[in-house]
Amino acid sequence: MSPQLETVAWPASYGEHAQPRMGFFTDTSVCIGCKACEVACKEWNQIPMSMQGFTGKSYDNTIDLGADTWRHVAFIEQKAPARVVEKLPTDVTDGASLVDCAARAQAVEGGVQTYQESDGFRWLMASDVCKHCTHAACLDACPTGALFRTEYGTVVVQEDVCNGCGYCVPACPFGVLDQREGDGRVWKCTLCYDRLKDDKEPACAQACPTNSIQFGELSELHERAEHRLARLQQAGQDKAQLYLADGDDGIGGAGAFFLLLDEPEVYGLPPDPVDTRRDLGEIWAAAGAAAVALGIGLAAAVFGGQR
Amino acid sequence: MSESTSYHGQPLIKEPIWTWEIPCYFFTGGLAGGSAGLAYLSQLRGNEVLARRAWTGATVGIGMSPLFLISDLGRPMRFLNMLRMFKVSSPMSVGSWILSASGASTTLAALNAWTGRFPRSARFARPAAALLGLPLSTYTAALVANTAVPVWHEARRMLPFVFGSGAALSAGAAAVIATPPEHAAPARRLALASAALELASNEVMKKQLGEHGEPYQRGAPSKFSHLTQALIVSGAGLLLRRGQSSRGAAIAAGSMLCAGALSARWTVFKAGFQSASDPKYVVEPQRRMIERGERRGASRRVSQVREVQLDKGSPATAPLPLSGS
Amino acid sequence: MGSNMAEQHPVGFQWVIEAKERGAKVIHVDPRFTRTSAMADRHVPIRPGTDIAFLGGIVNYIFEHDAWFREYVEHYTNGPVIINRDLQDTEDASGFFSGWNPAHSAYGISTWSYDKAGGEATAGKSEQQADVSGEQAHGAHGMKLEGGQPPELDATMQDKGCVVQLVKRHFARYTPEVVAEICGCSSQDFLAVAAALCENSGRERTSSIVYAVGWTQHTTGVQNVRAASIIQLLLGNIGRPGGGILALRGHANIQGSTDIPTLYNILPGYIPMPHPQSHPSLDKFVELNGPDTGAWGNLRPYIVSLLKAWWGDAATEDKDFCFHYLPRINGDHSHYAMMLGALDGGVRGMFCVGQNPTVGSANAKLIRLALAKLDWLVVRDFQPVESATFWKDSPEHESGEVRAEDIQTEVFFLPAAAHTEKDGNFTNTQRLLQWHHKACEPPGECRSELHWIYHLGKAIRKKLAGSEDPKDRPILDLMWEYPVQGPHEEPDAEHVLMEISGRKPDGSFLSSYDELEEDGSTTCGSWIHCGIYKDGVNQSARKKPHTEQNWVAHEWGWAWPKDTRLIYNRASADPEGNPWSERKRYVWWDAEEGKWTSVGDSPDFPPDKAPDYRPDKNAKKMQAIAGDKPFILHPDGRGWIYSPTGLVDGPLPTHYEPQETPVRNPLYAQQQNPTRQVFHRPENPYHPVNGEPGSDVFPYVLTTYRLTEHHTAGGMSRTVPYLAELQPEFFCEVSPQLAAERGLEHGGWATIVTARQAVEARVMVTERIKPLEVEGRTMHLVGTPYHWGGVGIVTGDSANELLPIVLDNNVHISEYKVATCDIRPGRRPRGRARLDLLEQYRQRAGVKD
Ligand SMILES: Nc1nc2c(c(=O)[nH]1)N[C@H]1C(S)=C(S)[C@@H](COP(=O)(O)OP(=O)(O)OC[C@H]3O[C@@H](n4cnc5c(=O)[nH]c(N)nc54)[C@H](O)[C@@H]3O)O[C@H]1N2
Ligand SMILES: Nc1nc2c(c(=O)[nH]1)N[C@H]1C(S)=C(S)[C@@H](COP(=O)(O)OP(=O)(O)OC[C@H]3O[C@@H](n4cnc5c(=O)[nH]c(N)nc54)[C@H](O)[C@@H]3O)O[C@H]1N2
Ligand code: SF4
Ligand code: SF4
Ligand code: SF4
Numbered sequence A: 001m002s003p004q005l006e007t008v009a010w011p012a013s014y015g016e017h018a019q020p021r022m023g024f025f026t027d028t029s030v031c032i033g034c035k036a037c038e039v040a041c042k043e044w045n046q047i048p049m050s051m052q053g054f055t056g057k058s059y060d061n062t063i064d065l066g067a068d069t070w071r072h073v074a075f076i077e078q079k080a081p082a083r084v085v086e087k088l089p090t091d092v093t094d095g096a097s098l099v100d101c102a103a104r105a106q107a108v109e110g111g112v113q114t115y116q117e118s119d120g121f122r123w124l125m126a127s128d129v130c131k132h133c134t135h136a137a138c139l140d141a142c143p144t145g146a147l148f149r150t151e152y153g154t155v156v157v158q159e160d161v162c163n164g165c166g167y168c169v170p171a172c173p174f175g176v177l178d179q180r181e182g183d184g185r186v187w188k189c190t191l192c193y194d195r196l197k198d199d200k201e202p203a204c205a206q207a208c209p210t211n212s213i214q215f216g217e218l219s220e221l222h223e224r225a226e227h228r229l230a231r232l233q234q235a236g237q238d239k240a241q242l243y244l245a246d247g248d249d250g251i252g253g254a255g256a257f258f259l260l261l262d263e264p265e266v267y268g269l270p271p272d273p274v275d276t277r278r279d280l281g282e283i284w285a286a287a288g289a290a291a292v293a294l295g296i297g298l299a300a301a302v303f304g305g306q307r
Numbered sequence B: 001m002s003e004s005t006s007y008h009g010q011p012l013i014k015e016p017i018w019t020w021e022i023p024c025y026f027f028t029g030g031l032a033g034g035s036a037g038l039a040y041l042s043q044l045r046g047n048e049v050l051a052r053r054a055w056t057g058a059t060v061g062i063g064m065s066p067l068f069l070i071s072d073l074g075r076p077m078r079f080l081n082m083l084r085m086f087k088v089s090s091p092m093s094v095g096s097w098i099l100s101a102s103g104a105s106t107t108l109a110a111l112n113a114w115t116g117r118f119p120r121s122a123r124f125a126r127p128a129a130a131l132l133g134l135p136l137s138t139y140t141a142a143l144v145a146n147t148a149v150p151v152w153h154e155a156r157r158m159l160p161f162v163f164g165s166g167a168a169l170s171a172g173a174a175a176v177i178a179t180p181p182e183h184a185a186p187a188r189r190l191a192l193a194s195a196a197l198e199l200a201s202n203e204v205m206k207k208q209l210g211e212h213g214e215p216y217q218r219g220a221p222s223k224f225s226h227l228t229q230a231l232i233v234s235g236a237g238l239l240l241r242r243g244q245s246s247r248g249a250a251i252a253a254g255s256m257l258c259a260g261a262l263s264a265r266w267t268v269f270k271a272g273f274q275s276a277s278d279p280k281y282v283v284e285p286q287r288r289m290i291e292r293g294e295r296r297g298a299s300r301r302v303s304q305v306r307e308v309q310l311d312k313g314s315p316a317t318a319p320l321p322l323s324g325s
Numbered sequence C: 001m002g003s004n005m006a007e008q009h010p011v012g013f014q015w016v017i018e019a020k021e022r023g024a025k026v027i028h029v030d031p032r033f034t035r036t037s038a039m040a041d042r043h044v045p046i047r048p049g050t051d052i053a054f055l056g057g058i059v060n061y062i063f064e065h066d067a068w069f070r071e072y073v074e075h076y077t078n079g080p081v082i083i084n085r086d087l088q089d090t091e092d093a094s095g096f097f098s099g100w101n102p103a104h105s106a107y108g109i110s111t112w113s114y115d116k117a118g119g120e121a122t123a124g125k126s127e128q129q130a131d132v133s134g135e136q137a138h139g140a141h142g143m144k145l146e147g148g149q150p151p152e153l154d155a156t157m158q159d160k161g162c163v164v165q166l167v168k169r170h171f172a173r174y175t176p177e178v179v180a181e182i183c184g185c186s187s188q189d190f191l192a193v194a195a196a197l198c199e200n201s202g203r204e205r206t207s208s209i210v211y212a213v214g215w216t217q218h219t220t221g222v223q224n225v226r227a228a229s230i231i232q233l234l235l236g237n238i239g240r241p242g243g244g245i246l247a248l249r250g251h252a253n254i255q256g257s258t259d260i261p262t263l264y265n266i267l268p269g270y271i272p273m274p275h276p277q278s279h280p281s282l283d284k285f286v287e288l289n290g291p292d293t294g295a296w297g298n299l300r301p302y303i304v305s306l307l308k309a310w311w312g313d314a315a316t317e318d319k320d321f322c323f324h325y326l327p328r329i330n331g332d333h334s335h336y337a338m339m340l341g342a343l344d345g346g347v348r349g350m351f352c353v354g355q356n357p358t359v360g361s362a363n364a365k366l367i368r369l370a371l372a373k374l375d376w377l378v379v380r381d382f383q384p385v386e387s388a389t390f391w392k393d394s395p396e397h398e399s400g401e402v403r404a405e406d407i408q409t410e411v412f413f414l415p416a417a418a419h420t421e422k423d424g425n426f427t428n429t430q431r432l433l434q435w436h437h438k439a440c441e442p443p444g445e446c447r448s449e450l451h452w453i454y455h456l457g458k459a460i461r462k463k464l465a466g467s468e469d470p471k472d473r474p475i476l477d478l479m480w481e482y483p484v485q486g487p488h489e490e491p492d493a494e495h496v497l498m499e500i501s502g503r504k505p506d507g508s509f510l511s512s513y514d515e516l517e518e519d520g521s522t523t524c525g526s527w528i529h530c531g532i533y534k535d536g537v538n539q540s541a542r543k544k545p546h547t548e549q550n551w552v553a554h555e556w557g558w559a560w561p562k563d564t565r566l567i568y569n570r571a572s573a574d575p576e577g578n579p580w581s582e583r584k585r586y587v588w589w590d591a592e593e594g595k596w597t598s599v600g601d602s603p604d605f606p607p608d609k610a611p612d613y614r615p616d617k618n619a620k621k622m623q624a625i626a627g628d629k630p631f632i633l634h635p636d637g638r639g640w641i642y643s644p645t646g647l648v649d650g651p652l653p654t655h656y657e658p659q660e661t662p663v664r665n666p667l668y669a670q671q672q673n674p675t676r677q678v679f680h681r682p683e684n685p686y687h688p689v690n691g692e693p694g695s696d697v698f699p700y701v702l703t704t705y706r707l708t709e710h711h712t713a714g715g716m717s718r719t720v721p722y723l724a725e726l727q728p729e730f731f732c733e734v735s736p737q738l739a740a741e742r743g744l745e746h747g748g749w750a751t752i753v754t755a756r757q758a759v760e761a762r763v764m765v766t767e768r769i770k771p772l773e774v775e776g777r778t779m780h781l782v783g784t785p786y787h788w789g790g791v792g793i794v795t796g797d798s799a800n801e802l803l804p805i806v807l808d809n810n811v812h813i814s815e816y817k818v819a820t821c822d823i824r825p826g827r828r829p830r831g832r833a834r835l836d837l838l839e840q841y842r843q844r845a846g847v848k849d
């Protein structure tokens, strides 16, 4: 069932030292937005504080992933469209949830995807992290080899090699990487490479009280996720979806994949991320052709008229 | 952008962290690359006056390039890290090698052109510099195209030509400035032709970008775009009318064209930032491609398992056994 | 209800999520839509302070739909008991029960008793005094009943005077429509909740109710919890797996600090503190505080063992075991009483240990003024919190009302060790003690509480050594030697635990409180904890993972009493001792073995008492508890649907409005809880309410609460970078409608004003706050977290500047959860201008004080 997610460097280049590919299944349907993951990550990795002040973006005051936030919890306050609310029965007295009511009124398709009653208000929370892509644009783009693929199939920056060229920053289709101010180098989730080596769970997963962040062998996580998706779908969460769980998406599937209750963009995730290396052949070809054209142009200019 | 399709209007991808040095480098790299070719070919054709000036242009360009890069990186040692390895998958890595090799050969060729020293090495250095100058001029386009920034990535087929034209334009224009008009005919031809090409290729690129091209229509990129057009059109006009007769006019026209080429790099650079910073430029095209069925997207709503027992066991939250290694 | 569990108890909430995944339905009743609501199947917003109406509505629904668990109620509760026929209900007496004495603002409770139980049905005093809490006033643990039997019963529960009928009548007016009108929710929402609760209760199923300070921080706080008890007893949801009423406690180990209390009015194990007049001798104390029957019938061995643990050899029988050494209380010495005392100059010095009252206590300004009247103040904390720096940087400095040089209080700051830097126990909500081992040494001068108190005690004893003064004897005779370790002579916490657990005459360890003796041969520092060091093993340090044992997880930690995980679990079997149902099998009678067995817990019942055991008339103590009476801490072994004793404000919950409210009590002429504690003084002005002139000056309801990201008064979170950045600024939450009405801008600033103070907060306009329709008017809510103060990485105004001091007289808890206020756009004025604004408001509202 689980897709074969082999990366360029893993497991082949590790030979017998290759470990099972490790990753995260983040089940946002049970995230309570406690931010324990964010804090645990910062504590363990000794990341500097990144004070942004009061943002007014619901309860999110750290805003996005970056050099100083390797786990980030998103908060989305959502209200069902009025036309859906109108369709909902208001005289439910048997304890049915909104989803039940919506199902009865055949209003589910209209956008009520919530556990909540009456006006269909819901508050989504989701913990985001580096995806440890199967085809990691950041890693391919890195000119220094600071970014590398570990024996667990994860993607890690070596802080002593990174020269801060910043190429990985716009290369990542998820906006994960960023440069640390006053330091110049880029930083991101290491999937707790140091802890993995000690046979320990990553700090964020360990801190998560509801197991919204599940850490483990990717193949096992995929299996779990499929069951979970099926259950939520059955329970009427028809917008529930697995994100980055398949090898045939734009990044070849991720080491950290998600169960979302709405479209990815609602959570600040691109609906169709693409590993730019996929088009690198085309890019080199164009650059080569342009170089040749430039040569021809120069020659034409020099030889094509008076001296 | 509406809240429903973005996360509090936050960008989905990161803006590049590159500062003003980078578009300057795009310009100087192109100047160096184009000039080396111009110099070498002029030498072949026997226009030593033009050749020497063009070698100078190339040297200035190639000399300033690493300064810009180091300034952006923060520390000289960090530039050396670029040469830790050679990675085809990283245009920046490839480019660093090209820049280094091109730097060495260009410097040698120029030294030789002015002083006559190192004749033997220069024999190899001259064609090498000219040859390396070509990819030096276009790899920067590959570099930016090889990112997740939509306005760059989606222009990946056209962008090298835009940068190539720009390189030719800056080389021609610089040579026009530096060379007495009577020796500068090839430079003028180069400048005028590439000015036309630069404007045309930009238009083609924007056209090809389609829905992705919007960042060029707003804000800083749009201003730079207009500035570019104004500089190039007036520079080319002046060069065409008076470039041959007046040294002053030639210098003015060349300067305008150089500025135009620089401004053209700024346009592309800025458009990238604008495209990265607004989530709609990232989401909407992706969403439309999914809707049109061109791509499957990264989400799947259908589970691969059909049978689920809702009441029994396996709560989502049961911890996974830690897999040992 | 009244708990924001996902935010305030996120780690415990994992089990709610797990239950939900297994099919449980989660309902959240809270004025605001919170992270808990987000995970719930249903969220019902209600107006703060109206839970009794909501719960009363459920009681009414239960009777209307005949949904009560008749057999459970008949055998296990006082439902069939006939109550004194002279009792007058609030329904008949416009909001008062019988016994109201306006002169004392207190009830005489003789008419509240079980019928024929005698005039003085309760131990202790029958009339509560305004300055003592309910436990002292009425005898802590119930009345004297002959043979453990209520004198009169009606097993059919038809008699108009029996509890079931009384309760039914009392709540008959709480119809869905009335609930909707008072609470501001829709009657549909209410009905859905009532239905879900009833459907999920009975033989096959159980429901639990979870609450925290959203219920308790009201002038009706205790009665909120009582209302839940009535529901759970009627539905048979107590003493059974999956049932119960879970009080989610506060600070880690606040439960421990009530069990072995830091409270002023109880001794370890809920033994009341003696009173100077009523308790001249141990005998009298035991007579007045212990019912003869049930587990409290053994009060004498409990307290004698405690006195022996404290005063050892000095505690001889002829000296009444040193009973006279115990301090006496003569009044309310709770937190606010003490602060008001200080304000009046009656308190010279104060230890402030692990508390930050200038941020955490209501009417912060009053608290600061009070602290400034002390001669000395010792603050033990991790860093100088606001309560240690008030003398130099309070808002009164900014407004020019005080100057540092005018404050005479000498403040000593003693750095404290954190829990990770010392050994000890945490007791959690379900009475489970979990030992934690020191992870590292405390830095610098930081010392544990144990270190500090032990060495302070030693220093005092040294000073007193040789004293002949009898008043020094209690200190000099104390058993005050504990082994110390390490360079700083840290006392060994395990030895304290051993003392708490208790020993036999031969020095070996006791295993349960049943073994305690009244002749002074046993020692035990807390009877409910007796056995925690059973067999010489720290039972609370057991850490067998749940994956290696069954779901009861009996080998993880230790729960008082007697390692019982589910209290009153005899109720999980039917009167004959069989499980109510297979699904809910937990404890049952094994007739062959002649003992109670369980799926893995300790039966909370005498192990070999057969279900058909019936006490005779003269039976005492546990002998008086019949084989089908699970509630062994009560003298009759029954769960009390109706509470004849122990409460100062009535035997049944009644809806009263909060002290400050925009509406009139729709049910009774009596607006507020008549027994609430109010303090009319200039520093503590209250708003006009109930249509009084000026009540429209503060038209909105204010509520205060917590955020996951911060901890209480903020000393432990505003000072931690990773937490500070998560919620960096004091903010208020308002609905879009209120924002429009008052011109508040999302992300901008607002000034919130009460007669106490004006504070500024960033504005969060959110659909999570909903205006409610109450009595035909729109009621707007202003919500604020209360974590901010002047010290730390992030600072801001404190919500507690806004609140008045007004207390529930049962436990002296402050009404943090509701007051009235006004809100206006923009930042607050600085300096004197702030006072001027306040003065304007006071004048407009006609606040006199
Ligand atoms: N992260 C974190 N955890 C904590 C704490 C902390 O500061 N931070 N503090 C600890 C302490 S000391 C305590 S006491 C507990 C408190 O835990 P909680 O009681 O859960 O904490 P609060 O947020 O004060 O209040 C809970 C809810 O009561 C609601 N509420 C207000 N008035 C009413 C009402 O009249 N009826 C009902 N039904 N609900 C009402 C509020 O909207 C709020 O959502 O949390 C403990 N846990
Ligand atoms: N408006 C409003 N006010 C409220 C509430 C509300 O809901 N609304 N809730 C109330 C409730 S439930 C509570 S519990 C109070 C809490 O109010 P407080 O108890 O006054 O405030 P805390 O910040 O919890 O203070 C505890 C202090 O103990 C310190 N500390 C921690 N561990 C140790 C230790 O081991 N030793 C020593 N010596 N110090 C230690 C911490 O650093 C912290 O400063 O606030 C109450 N105030
Ligand atoms: S998510 Fe971005 S940073 Fe992480 S591996 Fe993929 S491309 Fe690299
Ligand atoms: S910034 Fe560092 S990690 Fe990123 S591409 Fe450059 S060298 Fe590699
Ligand atoms: S795996 Fe480690 S580094 Fe990555 S987010 Fe979790 S705690 Fe941070």
Ligand code: SF4
Binding pocket: A030, A031, A032, A033, A034, A035, A036, A037, A038, A073, A125, A126, A127, A207, A208, A209, A210, A211, A212, A213
């Ligand atoms: S720790 Fe878990 S529940 Fe808490 S915010 Fe992170 S993912 Fe969500």
Ligand code: SF4
Binding pocket: C008, C009, C010, C011, C012, C252
């Ligand atoms: S802070 Fe401690 S007590 Fe509170 S939820 Fe977290 S683990 Fe539990």
Ligand SMILES: [Mo]
Binding pocket: C213, C249, C250, C251, C254
């Ligand atoms: Mo608390």
